[in-house]
Amino acid sequence: MHEARLYQKLEDNTIRCSLCAHRCTIREGKQGVCGVRINRGGTLYAATFGKIIAEAVDPIEKKPLYHFLPGTLSYSLGTIGCNFHCEHCQNWHISQQTLEMEALRDLTPEQGVERAIGSGSASIAWTYNEPAIWHEYPLAMGTLARKKNLGTVYVTNGYITEEGLNELAGMLNAFRVDIKSFSDTFYRKVCGGRLQPVLDATALAKELGMHVETVTLVIPGQNDSMEEMEALIRWVLENLGPDTPMHFTRFHPDYKMRETRPTDIGKLEKIYERAKELGIHYPYLGNVGDHPYENTYCPTCGSPVIERSGYAVRVTGLKDHTCTECGGRIEYVSEIR
Structure with a gap:
């Protein structure tokens, strides 16, 4: 080991x-x-260093990351285990697995980088389960990846300490974080964790220069009050800034929440519109399928600059970082340096 x-x-x-x-x-x-x-x-x-259970080449938009190397592929890896036990987990069959699982297979950091390059991917993402608990492995692979001009991505619940995040600072480009609720009660009851460490880590990731996008799965009767959503939006504005992409995604029944109904799309649209009103430049809806609120609009003039259909991306009004209609600036990561 x-x-x-x-x-x-x-x-x-x-x-x-x-x-x-x-x-x-x-x-x-x-x-x-x-x-x-x-x-x-x-x-x-x-115990899971060099052990994987999931391997795929995904569109970066699947993470979802909409402002990090848009339109590219991301070589994606996952293993078993998680430091949360969310009742609505969509990957529970691997996140809640034990080390005795026979499907685990070996992949060295060097092999991972080689496969990423061979797949034509622009980045490596550690995803599907919680990458923070895999710390030593992404750190080793990501350090090699950066030398090959590959981007590096955590799809994370954000429950990492300051010490852990500081060790990733020279390696990790993108911190795609689930802020599952803006209620500590929700975190304790549904996830087996606390809210404040997630907020602290997310703010620190931004301070360390990582690209940050937030995702909130909106669950009916659990975390979907407009009061709570507004509190979350205001926290992002004050601590991460208005250019931070915020994804509000539709819940579907899974794991231990099979009796909860899917999120009403109209409710998601109201949250999106309120985020815009409060000053978020790039709110998005997810899990809704071919919805105009999946597109990127210029925050200055409102013209569409990137259109999305599923994971297909079409740049319609963007040249470099500039809106072709009004010349307004569009913030996104276009290359790895």
Whole structure:
């Protein structure tokens, strides 16, 4: 096994992990909340280093990332485990799996970079389950990827410590974060975590120069009040800025929330429109299918600059970072430096 980073040795072969905001105290022979960081003999091991269960070449828009290398492909990897236990998880069959799962297969960091380049991808994304708990592996692969001018992406729940995020600062380009609710009660009850560490990590990612986009799955009766949505939008405006893309996505029943109805599209449209009114330049709807609110519009004149149909992208009014109608600036990452 690969020794983990970011832990402290305590008495009696006990250790404290400082990678995610749970900061688990792990006794000999036990695992953290994530299920994949294991104490053996007073040493913490990253049990899924070099172990993958999901591998695909996806459009970057599938993450979803709309302002990071738009129209490109992203070589995407996932493994097992998560530091949340969300009742509505759409990837529960891997995020809640154990290390005994036979489908895990080996992939070295070097092989991952080679496959990314061979696939024609512009970036590598660690996704499908929580990449923060895989820390040592994305860090190793991403460091190699950056030397090959590949972008690097976390699709994350944001439950990473300041120490963990600082270690990623020289490697990670994009921090696509789920802000699952603006209620700590929701986080404790539905996810098994807390809200504030997610907000702290997201603000720090922005401060460290990462491209940040937020995603909120709007669940009827759980986190969909306009009061809560407005509080979230105002937090993004104050802490991340008006050019931060915000995705509000439609819920569909899954895992332990099969009795909850799908989100009403009209409700999503109201949230989108309120985000615009409050000053977000790039709000989006997701999981709605061929909706005009999936497009990118110039915040100055309102003209469409990027149109989307599913994961197909068509640039209609954009030259470099400029709206061809009014000359207004459109903020997005067009290349990796």
